Amino acid sequence: MENLLNEVTSRMDKSISSLRNAFNKIRTGRANPAILDDIYIDYYGNQTPLNQTSNISVEEGRSLVISPWDKNLIPEIEKAILSSDIGINPSTSGDLIRVTMPALTEETRQDYIKQARSEAENSRISIRNIRRDANQKAKEQQQSSEISEDELKRMEDLIQKETDKFISIVDTDLKNKESDLLEI
Secondary structure (H helix, E strand, O other), rough: OOHHHHHHHHHHHHHHHHHHHHHHHHHOOOOHHHHHOOOEEOOOOEEHHHHHHHHEEEEEEEEEEEEEOOOHHHHHHHHHHOOOOOOEEEEOOOOEEEOOOOOOOOHHHHHHHHHHHHHHHHHHHHHHHHHHHHHHHHHHHOOOHOHHHHHHHHHHHHHHHHHHHHHHHHHHHHHHHHOOOOOO
């Protein structure tokens, strides 16, 4: 029983971390280096994440400064950022690339909120599926007489409590992301 509960908690934790990762990629008015996590550049013939070829830092809250370790990569980085679908334009000044986050319009804010809600709903579905799988395993254990009916009920209650806890974390994270997006 303890193993099943640990597995449930571990899988639900992964759902939450996946949600937070998805939320990091949704742009707010502030600069966040995580927005560049999905950008890959051609680095000596290999597709390499931008954050593994450069130092990325936040400057004045609204812009990112990319300092490539190999200065020959600057045109490649600019091209990768422009061809990505994140809607930002890089500007080069010497050895640095600056990316200023444009102010969000009301329409884009609402689109990002929809996207955040969709990601949160996907996480809720994932958590419920984990609950369903765990309840099914517990029922199988009860049917094969590994656990009693009372233990099955206790197990289902514990699984439901974990589910409720993780769903509330999703709701809290969504609420925080929405308030970030609405902040001007």
